[in-house]
Amino acid sequence: MDLRLTACVLMVLCATWSANGGNILVWYTEGSHWINMKPVLETLVDRGHQVTVLTPSSSMYMNTNEPSRFHYEPFNVSFSLEAMEAFLEEFLRFSIYEIDYMNYLELYIRFIDIMKTDLQFSIQYLDGVVKSEAVMKKLKEGKYDLLLADPLYPGSDLAADILGIPLVFSLRFSLANNWERHCGQMPAPPSFVPGAMSKLTDKMDFSERVWNFLFYTLQDIMIDHTFWNVLDRYYSDVKGTPTSACELMSKADIWLIRTYWDFEFPRPFPPNFKYVGGIHCRPAKPLPEDLEEFVQSSGDDGIVIFTLGSMINNVTKEKANMIASGLAQIPQKVLWRYRGEKPETLGGNTKIYDWIPQNDLLGHPKARAFITHGGTNGIYEAIYHGVPIVGIPMFADQPDNMVHMKEKGAAVILNLNFMTSEGLRDAINTVINYKS
Numbered sequence: 001m002d003l004r005l006t007a008c009v010l011m012v013l014c015a016t017w018s019a020n021g022g023n024i025l026v027w028y029t030e031g032s033h034w035i036n037m038k039p040v041l042e043t044l045v046d047r048g049h050q051v052t053v054l055t056p057s058s059s060m061y062m063n064t065n066e067p068s069r070f071h072y073e074p075f076n077v078s079f080s081l082e083a084m085e086a087f088l089e090e091f092l093r094f095s096i097y098e099i100d101y102m103n104y105l106e107l108y109i110r111f112i113d114i115m116k117t118d119l120q121f122s123i124q125y126l127d128g129v130v131k132s133e134a135v136m137k138k139l140k141e142g143k144y145d146l147l148l149a150d151p152l153y154p155g156s157d158l159a160a161d162i163l164g165i166p167l168v169f170s171l172r173f174s175l176a177n178n179w180e181r182h183c184g185q186m187p188a189p190p191s192f193v194p195g196a197m198s199k200l201t202d203k204m205d206f207s208e209r210v211w212n213f214l215f216y217t218l219q220d221i222m223i224d225h226t227f228w229n230v231l232d233r234y235y236s237d238v239k240g241t242p243t244s245a246c247e248l249m250s251k252a253d254i255w256l257i258r259t260y261w262d263f264e265f266p267r268p269f270p271p272n273f274k275y276v277g278g279i280h281c282r283p284a285k286p287l288p289e290d291l292e293e294f295v296q297s298s299g300d301d302g303i304v305i306f307t308l309g310s311m312i313n314n315v316t317k318e319k320a321n322m323i324a325s326g327l328a329q330i331p332q333k334v335l336w337r338y339r340g341e342k343p344e345t346l347g348g349n350t351k352i353y354d355w356i357p358q359n360d361l362l363g364h365p366k367a368r369a370f371i372t373h374g375g376t377n378g379i380y381e382a383i384y385h386g387v388p389i390v391g392i393p394m395f396a397d398q399p400d401n402m403v404h405m406k407e408k409g410a411a412v413i414l415n416l417n418f419m420t421s422e423g424l425r426d427a428i429n430t431v432i433n434y435k436s
Helices: 001-017 033-048 079-102 103-131 133-141 156-163 175-185 206-239 245-249 289-296 318-326 356-362 376-385 398-407 421-433
Strands: 024-027 049-058 071-074 144-147 167-171 254-257 273-275 304-309 333-337 350-353 367-374 387-393 409-415
Touching: 001 167, 024 033, 033 049, 033 167, 033 376, 049 103, 071 367, 103 133, 103 156, 103 167, 103 206, 103 398, 156 167, 156 206, 156 245, 156 350, 167 333, 175 206, 206 245, 254 421, 289 333, 318 421, 356 367, 356 376, 367 421, 376 398, 387 398, 387 421, 398 409, 409 421
Parallel strands: 024 049, 024 144, 049 071, 144 167, 167 254, 254 273, 304 333, 304 367, 333 350, 367 387, 387 409
Antiparallel strands: none
């Protein structure tokens, strides 16, 4: 009887259909966008999918030589890594040190100039894919089922259209939600939906609503002039027929938005927009022995984790001394990711590291506060582990992120150009000691 039952079970198992994972192509990206994308790709591999990542020959973060569970598909670009780093340095200098001292006209002129330069880099990336017969031939032969892309670097919609495969976007937001509103058809009534990067909340008085309306309009004019006009000509040239880049972008099947309703303000959204904030978050792992020893030495006061993100390795000597002086005035131990010259005012409670395991430190029972630039990745790790924030936003989505966190009662915001040692000390004490 047992033998017959075993034989029947084996026959049923042999008759079942096998299941194959998808063959997924991933568009290139950079910086924190790549840091966010990697855990998603690793999870796709865990679930049986094949993942191939387009990788440019000049990249600061996409290292094809490191061990990886997915395949890299390299392509050549016509500029050097040094040229990209020089542009990034110029952008950071403008965003961190210059922007607070400019009027709106000066700011817009400078920002448009930077956007045009950034788009030229993006076009050269795109040339390396869609204008390379060898690369496109290889991609067509790859028989991919899906293209996954962060639209930070344009062209994924054009490639998906040429390859005839579905497209999924993963993004935080575009300027004033231009892509989402005009291409994704996401409603954004200016009366209660603040424009991305406007630093407004959903609780606006009349003058703020007027400014929000003007903000949307000004951003749309700027993006039409510096972005869409250029891409429309490029896409039309590649396809050989008049082509709207926004229309191609509108064909994306799913828009994965890297925030969630614990963070966002209420707003309408279409059914193919999915809010997935925090998908990169993980439980904390044990710390290396030297870090654990320093953390445990904090006693009941606990620790403060301080990092300004993957792109900011140092600040001016004057500001570094000001920050170190403020940190020296708190009872907590501080782990500071910093690669600049050691500040003269560094206190005995503060240790400087080239790199720190941010997620694992935030998940440690002794974590009391997180000093951050306000990038989306770090914000969600702080939300995931329940650690309050002192925000020092620098550029891009960071000021907007910190406005959201302050409005939700989870953060205090400081300005790097105007903050003092005492202000930093008071902000840390506030988020640690005031339970609200």
